[in-house]
Structure formats: C-alpha cells, structure tokens
Amino acid sequence: MDMLPVMIFVSLFLGGLGLVGVLWGLKNGQFDDPEGSRYRVLFDDEEEDRYQENLKKQQEKE
Amino acid sequence: MNSSHPAKLVCVHCQLTMTSAEAILFEGESFCCHGCKGAWQMIQAAGLGSYYDKRESSPERPVQLPTSLFQSDSKSKSQITGEIKSAELLISGIHCAACVWLNEAYLLKIDGVISAAVNYSNHRAKVEWEEGKIDLSQLIHALASLGYRAVVYSPQSSEKHLAAQRLDDYRRFVVGIFAMMNIMWLSIAEWAGYFTGMEQNVKNLLHLAQFTLATPVVFYSGLPFIKGAWRGLKHASLGLDFQIAFSSLLIWGYSLFASVTQSGKTYFESTVMLITFVLGGKFLERLSLKNLYEFSSHLGNHLGGEATRVEGKKITSGPSEEIEVGWILRALAGERIMADGVIKQGIADFDESFLTGEAAAKTKKSGDEVYASSLNLNGPVDYLVTTKTDQSIAAKISQLVESAANSKPPLQQKADQIAKYFVPLVLGLALLNGWIWGWKEGLFEAGLIQFIALLVIACPCALSLATPIAYLVGIKEAASQGILFRKASVIEDLSSAKELFLDKTGTLTLGQPLVQKRWYSGIHEELILALSAQSRHPSARAVFNYLQSDFEAVTLKGTCQEIPGKGIFATEQGLFLGSLDWIKQSHRVPPEAEFFAQQELKLGRSLVAFGQGEVQAIFSLSDQIKPLVKETLKELEYLGLRPNLLTGDSLAPSQAVANQVGISQVNAAASPEEKLGKIKAAQKYTKVVMVGDGINDSPALAQADVGIAMGEGAQTAILASDLVLLRGEISGLLKARKIAVQVGHLVKQNLGISLIYNSLALSLAFLGLVTPPIAAGAMSLSSLLVVINAWAFGGRQMKRL
Numbered sequence: 001m002d003m004l005p006v007m008i009f010v011s012l013f014l015g016g017l018g019l020v021g022v023l024w025g026l027k028n029g030q031f032d033d034p035e036g037s038r039y040r041v042l043f044d045d046e047e048e049d050r051y052q053e054n055l056k057k058q059q060e061k062e
Numbered sequence: 063m064n065s066s067h068p069a070k071l072v073c074v075h076c077q078l079t080m081t082s083a084e085a086i087l088f089e090g091e092s093f094c095c096h097g098c099k100g101a102w103q104m105i106q107a108a109g110l111g112s113y114y115d116k117r118e119s120s121p122e123r124p125v126q127l128p129t130s131l132f133q134s135d136s137k138s139k140s141q142i143t144g145e146i147k148s149a150e151l152l153i154s155g156i157h158c159a160a161c162v163w164l165n166e167a168y169l170l171k172i173d174g175v176i177s178a179a180v181n182y183s184n185h186r187a188k189v190e191w192e193e194g195k196i197d198l199s200q201l202i203h204a205l206a207s208l209g210y211r212a213v214v215y216s217p218q219s220s221e222k223h224l225a226a227q228r229l230d231d232y233r234r235f236v237v238g239i240f241a242m243m244n245i246m247w248l249s250i251a252e253w254a255g256y257f258t259g260m261e262q263n264v265k266n267l268l269h270l271a272q273f274t275l276a277t278p279v280v281f282y283s284g285l286p287f288i289k290g291a292w293r294g295l296k297h298a299s300l301g302l303d304f305q306i307a308f309s310s311l312l313i314w315g316y317s318l319f320a321s322v323t324q325s326g327k328t329y330f331e332s333t334v335m336l337i338t339f340v341l342g343g344k345f346l347e348r349l350s351l352k353n354l355y356e357f358s359s360h361l362g363n364h365l366g367g368e369a370t371r372v373e374g375k376k377i378t379s380g381p382s383e384e385i386e387v388g389w390i391l392r393a394l395a396g397e398r399i400m401a402d403g404v405i406k407q408g409i410a411d412f413d414e415s416f417l418t419g420e421a422a423a424k425t426k427k428s429g430d431e432v433y434a435s436s437l438n439l440n441g442p443v444d445y446l447v448t449t450k451t452d453q454s455i456a457a458k459i460s461q462l463v464e465s466a467a468n469s470k471p472p473l474q475q476k477a478d479q480i481a482k483y484f485v486p487l488v489l490g491l492a493l494l495n496g497w498i499w500g501w502k503e504g505l506f507e508a509g510l511i512q513f514i515a516l517l518v519i520a521c522p523c524a525l526s527l528a529t530p531i532a533y534l535v536g537i538k539e540a541a542s543q544g545i546l547f548r549k550a551s552v553i554e555d556l557s558s559a560k561e562l563f564l565d566k567t568g569t570l571t572l573g574q575p576l577v578q579k580r581w582y583s584g585i586h587e588e589l590i591l592a593l594s595a596q597s598r599h600p601s602a603r604a605v606f607n608y609l610q611s612d613f614e615a616v617t618l619k620g621t622c623q624e625i626p627g628k629g630i631f632a633t634e635q636g637l638f639l640g641s642l643d644w645i646k647q648s649h650r651v652p653p654e655a656e657f658f659a660q661q662e663l664k665l666g667r668s669l670v671a672f673g674q675g676e677v678q679a680i681f682s683l684s685d686q687i688k689p690l691v692k693e694t695l696k697e698l699e700y701l702g703l704r705p706n707l708l709t710g711d712s713l714a715p716s717q718a719v720a721n722q723v724g725i726s727q728v729n730a731a732a733s734p735e736e737k738l739g740k741i742k743a744a745q746k747y748t749k750v751v752m753v754g755d756g757i758n759d760s761p762a763l764a765q766a767d768v769g770i771a772m773g774e775g776a777q778t779a780i781l782a783s784d785l786v787l788l789r790g791e792i793s794g795l796l797k798a799r800k801i802a803v804q805v806g807h808l809v810k811q812n813l814g815i816s817l818i819y820n821s822l823a824l825s826l827a828f829l830g831l832v833t834p835p836i837a838a839g840a841m842s843l844s845s846l847l848v849v850i851n852a853w854a855f856g857g858r859q860m861k862r863l
Binding site: 004005008009011012015016018019022023026032033035036039040052053054 | 264268
C-alpha cells in the first residue's frame with residue numbers, strides 16, 4: 001500500500017509532462033499546418049548538394 | 063499568330079501546349095515565354111530542379127512586377143525586431159506540396175533570409191530576414207519571377223482576435239480533457255472502495271490526487287464561465303455560464319470541505335466533466351467562424367494587385383486601392399480587370415466566371431462594360447474606371463458572403479436561451495429540496511447534501527450530450543464516405559429542408575463543352591483539326607479533342623487570325639472556323655446544314671461551323687451531364703427535397719439540361735443577387751439547400767441553410783459552404799440527406815432517454831432516495847446510455863445506408 005501514493009503522483013507527473021508538451025506545441029505553432037508537414041517529410045535534402053555543385057561551377061567560371 | 067507546323071510542344075515550366083514556332087528553345091528544353099525560361103533557370107541554378115519531379119500540378123506563368131511598386135517598406139506592415147525583420151505574406155499560385163517546398167527552399171537560399179515557413183493549408187508564409195542584406199520588395203520580386211504572387215498579409219484585427227481566442231479555448235479544453243481522463247480512474251478506484259470498504263488514509267490520498275486535477279480545471283479551464291457568470295450577475299441575468307460556474311464552484315468547494323473534514327463523498331469528477339463537455343461544444347462553434355474569415359481573405363486576394371494607368375503617352379502603375387474614378391487603365395492579355403468600367407479601346411474575350419459562374423468567355427469591345435476581377439483572355443484593352451475597386455460588383459459579392467454567413471444564428475444562442483429558463487428552475491428545485499430535507503432532519507449538512515444531490519442529478523449532461531453525440535456519430539460516418547459537415551447545425555437543417563437549388567455548370571454538368579453531334583458535307587477533318595489547334599477557346603478545344611484521336615493535322619499555309627468571340631481563319635487558304643452566326647455572314651448555308659442547326663439549337667446546344675466557300679461542317683456542342691444525376695435527383699425528390707435549377711446561364715441550354723435530369727423548376731439567367739433573392743423567398747416557408755461551385759454562387763451558398771460546394775469546384779466556394787462533397791458527385795448529397803435524417807431519429811431517441819432519466823431522477827431526489835454519490839453515478843450512467851445508443855446502434859444503422 002505504501003507504493004500507492006508514489007505511483008499515483010508519478011503517473012500524474014508523467015501525464016502532466018505530456019500535457020505541458022502539447023501546450024508548448026500549441027504555443028509554438030506545431031499544430032498550425034498538419035497537412036504541409038505530412039508532405040514536407042517526403043522531400044529530402046539532396047538539393048543542397050546540387051546547389052553546392054552549382055556554386056562551385058560558377059566560381060570556377062569566374 | 064504564325065502558323066507553320068502544328069506539332070505540339072509543352073512548356074517545361076508551366077505545361078502550356080504550343081506550336082514549335084512559338085516555343086523558345088534553351089538547353090534542350092522548350093519554353094512558352096521568357097518568364098518561364100527565367101523561372102526554370104532560377105530553379106536550376108538554386109539546385110532545386112527536382113521540383114519538376116515532385117510537383118503534381120503546373121504553376122502559373124511568371125509575372126513581371128512593375129518596378130515602381132514596393133519601393134519602400136513603409137507601405138508594407140512589417141514589424142521591426144532589432145536587426146531582424148519579419149512579415150507574413152499571402153502567396154497565390156500554390157497548387158501542391160511541391161510549390162510549398164519550392165517557395166521555402168528558394169527563399170532560404172537567398173542571402174539574408176533567416177527563416178521561411180509556408181503554410182500548406184492557408185498559403186501564408188512567415189519570413190524573417192536580416193535588414194540591410196535584403197529587403198521585402200526583393201523577396202516579393204524573387205517569388206514573382208518564380209511564378210508566385212506574394213502580397214503582404216495583414217489580417218483584420220477581428221480575425222487575429224478570433225484566432226487568439228480559439229487557441230485560448232483549445233488550451234483550456236486540452237487541460238480539461240487531460241484532467242477528465244485521469245480523474246476517471248481515480249474515481250473508479252474510490253467507487254470500488256465505497257462498496258468494498260477502504261481505509262481512510264487511502265481515501266485521503268485519492269482525494270488529494272483528485273483535488274490536484276480538478277482545481278486547475280475549475281479555475282483555469284472554467285475561468286470563462288466564472289467571468290461570464292460574474293458579468294451575468296451584474297446585469298441580473300442567469301445564463302448557462304452561471305449554472306456551470308455556480309455548480310462547478312459549489313461542487314468543488316463542497317468536495318474540498320468533505321475531503322478536509324473527512325466526512326462523506328467528494329464530487330471532483332463531476333465538476334471536471336461538466337466544464338470539459340461544455341468547453342468542447344464551444345470550441346466547435348469557434349472553428350466554424352474561422353472558415354468564414356479565411357474565405358473572405360481569399361476573395362480579397364482577387365481584387366488586390368497593381369493596375370496599369372494610361373495618361374496620354376505616359377504609362378504608370380500602382381496598387382488597386384489608389385484607383386480613382388475617371389482613370390484610364392490598361393489590361394493586357396492574361397491580366398485581371400482591377401475596377402468596374404467601360405472599354406474605351408480594344409476588343410477581347412473575358413472570363414467572367416467569378417461573376418456569372420459560366421465558363422464560356424464573353425467578348426467585349428469599345429463601349430461595353432467590364433467588371434473588376436474578370437480575366438482578360440486575349441488582346442490588350444483600355445478601360446475607363448466608373449467605380450472604385452472596393453465598391454465594385456466583385457467586392458460587393460464578397461461583402462454579401464460575409465453578411466449572409468454572419469446572419470445565421472449560432473447554435474450557442476439557442477442553447478443559452480433555453481438555459482435561461484432551465485438554470486433558475488433547477489436551482490430553485492435544488493434549493494427547495496435542500497430546504498425541505500434540511501428542515502425535516504434539522505441539520506444544515508443534510509440539507510446541503512440534498513441540495514447538491516439534486517443539482518448533480520439534474521445536471522443536464524445527458525440532455526446536453528444527447529444532440530451533440532448523435533451529430534458526432536453522423537459527422538464521423540459521413541466523413542468516412544467523403545461528406546464533410548462544417549457545422550453540426552447543418553445536419554438539422556439538411557434533414558428538414560424541402561427545397562433544393564442546383565447550379566448548372568459544374569454541378570449537374572461537367573463544365574467542359576463536348577462535341578455531341580456533327581454534320582459534314584465533305585471530308586475536311588485534317589484541315590479543321592489544324593485550324594482548331596490554333597485557338598485556345600473552349601469550343602475550339604472541344605472540336606480539337608473530338609478529332610485529335612482519329613486524324614493527323616496538316617500544315618496550314620500562311621497565317622491564322624483569331625477574332626475574339628467569333629472564330630479563327632486561315633487567310634491564304636480561306637478557311638474559317640467559328641460560331642455559326644459569324645460564319646453565316648460570309649458563307650452560304652446549305653439547307654441540310656440549316657436544318658441540322660435548327661434541330662440542335664432547339665436542344666439548347668451551341669454550334670461551331672467550318673466554312674470554305676460555303677458551310678461544310680457543323681459541330682454541335684453541349685456540356686455533359688454528370689453520371690447518376692437523374693437517379694439521385696429522383697430519389698431526393700422522393701425523400702421530400704424538391705430540386706430547382708438556379709443558374710446564370712441563358713434559358714435554352716438550362717431548359718435542355720433540366721429536361722435531361724428531370725427538373726421541372728427552372729430559374730435561368732439569374733444574377734448573384736437574384737439567386738440570393740430566390741433563396742430568401744424559399745426560406746420563408748422551409749429550410750433551403752443550395753448546391754453550386756462557382757464563386758458567384760458564394761452569396762447564395764452562404765444564405766442557404768445548407769450551402770454545398772462540389773469538391774472539384776473553386777476553392778473559395780468550398781470554404782464558404784456548410785457541406786463539402788469531396789467526391790464531387792451529387793449522389794453524395796443523397797447520402798448526406800439520409801445520414802441527416804438518421805441523425806434526427808437518433809437525437810429524438812437520445813432526448814427521450816435523457817428526459818425519462820431526468821424526470822425519474824428528479825422525483826427520486828425529492829423523495830430523498832438519492833445521496834450525492836448515487837446522483838453522480840446515475841448522471842454518469844445516463845450519459846453513458848446516450849453515448850452507447852448513439853455509437854453502437856445509430857452508427858451501425860448509418861453504415862447500412
């Protein structure tokens with residue numbers, strides 16, 4: 001029975017952390033654009049490499 | 063237009079089809095114009111070439127912004143934050159996720175840009191940049207040369223206020239949900255202990271935990287109710303706010319007292335449930351307002367932008383807000399008219415679908431009126447401004463939408479009106495009950511317990527849950543079938559409506575002309591195909607598509623000339639293709655052709671003729687009826703929803719379509735105002751459903767009790783509608799009606815259950831048979847009954863529809 005208070009308040013604390021996380025997300029606009037984030041994941045960053053290559057080429061030309 | 067080889071090429075950037083003569087070839091790719099070529103080069107240079115693989119639809123042609131605009135940042139409402147500036151831009155031309163990605167990636171590549179985030183759903187971009195390295199006008203220019211038009215977005219203060227309030231409500235609601243879920247298992251534990259016996263220290267522990275959870279709900283989530291109750295008290299009116307605030311505070315206070323004195327039962331969970339349920343309902347109401355404001359900002363986007371002014375030989379440009387009556391403005395091909403006016407010089411076809419909803423372009427020449435936001439399809443035109451932009455017909459339409467949408471009584475008002483009587487009644491009964499028992503037992507606490515018992519057991523939780531839960535089941539079931547209800551109240555209106563108004567183009571028909579029949583006197587298919595390929599007019603396109611699969615175009619000699627609104631002709635060979643009326647003026651019409659034309663005109667079709675010396679071929683064009691329309695309308699009429707045709711198109715084609723789908727009531731050639739009037743008239747005796755897709759339908763859609771936009775229609779119309787059929791099929795309406803009727807049954811069942819419960823509970827409470835824990839249990843049970851009835855039985859029935 002001694003464990004009961006510990007368990008109750010630990011679980012409330014953990015749940016509270018989750019709640020704080022959600023509220024933080026709301027404040028920082030994490031839920032503003034659920035549709036866009038869905039696609040954004042699909043576009044990787046290979047373009048960055050190509051951009052650097054282009055820059056090099058241009059510098060060589062100059 | 064030079065006509066040589068009519069082989070088709072496609073612009074790499076904007077996907078426009080063109081002939082090889084028109085094309086600009088560069089690095090092995092072909093482009094329709096230098097703007098597209100420039101955009102392509104910019105994208106390649108930034109290493110973002112994979113945009114072309116990622117995109118799902120093609121962008122608009124890049125625009126050239128006049129350099130006189132955006133010279134200083136003083137005009138734009140950007141905020142200075144130290145060295146770093148930020149602004150919100152509304153970007154038009156975003157079609158797919160790849161556009162979002164391209165805009166972000168491109169902005170971030172620009173030196174000086176610190177962050178750029180484009181919102182996929184509302185097309186707004188938040189940009190931060192370092193002042194000095196770059197300024198806002200350069201960023202807007204960079205986007206313009208990619209083909210995206212950006213304007214500085216400054217939301218109306220009312221919209222900003224609403225957004226802030228929505229977030230605030232949502233936060234309170236989330237806290238309530240969290241506390242409710244946790245307090246439930248704590249009270250289940252306490253309940254078990256109530257029957258099996260529990261040590262006092264364990265009880266104390268559970269009370270402490272419940273107190274920890276309930277207190278923020280009462281004083282944070284419930285703060286709006288406490289404030290509302292206080293305002294109400296000052297004005298001596300007791301509303302729903304008062305009942306919620308009073309009950310929750312009293313229950314919370316008593317529970318605190320009971321747990322501190324270790325006497326009796328606590329009811330923390332009741333107060334948490336009460337507040338959370340009511341907050342949930344309020345939040346849904348706010349969401350519907352959001353759609354309205356997003357809609358009007360989309361409409362306004364059409365009217366904003368720069369206009370080109372002509373003063374003698376001087377040509378200047380400036381923002382549309384500064385346009386004055388009496389100015390002469392110029393609109394080039396592909397530009398929008400910026401203010402209502404009269405053409406002074408030039409002739410061109412105009413796309414007025416914004417105003418009339420009909421796809422067919424209208425030809426206007428000197429002396430004809432032009433309207434703001436209509437699109438000039440070809441040829442430059444100078445026009446005299448007669449009305450300022452903000453008083454133009456287009457601006458009025460957007461105002462109509464807003465006021466029509468605002469005039470709907472919100473659900474909350476009805477609830478408050480009922481509560482006005484319900485709350486004092488329950489309070490009076492509870493007081494009476496407490497007084498009777500307190501006096502009988504001679505104990506203050508006994509009276510208080512009876513008072514709270516009745517207050518809790520008479521809590522209209524089941525009653526207030528009965529309707530929303532049935533709606534929720536309906537909304538969810540409908541959504542799984544591609545039917546989106548914007549507001550719960552739409553279901554009620556849809557189930558009781560008796561009149562259905564339907565727009566023609568895009569609703570009953572596909573909105574693209576199609577060759578239905580033809581008459582030939584000789585074999586000229588190759589020539590006709592070659593000639594039709596030279597025009598972008600929808601009718602020419604239809605002929606082109608009709609012949610394309612079976613024939614190979616020949617090369618035309620010499621040049622082709624297009625006369626807007628009439629047709630096209632090849633000068634050297636003397637070939638003509640265009641409207642029959644135009645061809646008739648210069649060509650003999652054989653009697654058989656005349657007979658064919660008369661027959662087809664009676665059916666409400668439009669005619670395209672081909673002439674070489676005399677009329678040699680006629681194509682009759684009509685819009686195609688969408689599949690299943692007739693069957694759906696018949697069944698809807700059987701279910702008590704009478705269909706009416708309400709269209710801006712002329713009578714003959716409207717009547718033809720109405721006959722085909724079995725509609726007897728036809729209102730043709732109706733302006734947006736007339737459409738609105740028709741709906742208002744019908745609303746005097748019944749609820750009205752309106753189905754449309756054009757932007758000109760928007761006021762009518764907003765005025766109707768249920769406005770429905772087809773999924774394929776204009777985005778703006780979708781935002782203005784109460785019910786969206788994602789599959790773009792009218793049969794979705796039939797399903798929606800059936801679901802709405804089913805929801806109505808479910809609401810009645812649920813109301814019955816909760817009314818029986820409440821009257822039973824009240825009598826038991828007066829007999830003194832109810833203690834507060836039993837009251838709370840009974841209250842939860844009644845809510846549970848209603849929920850189970852809705853989900854388990856109602857949901858299953860709706861699936862079968």
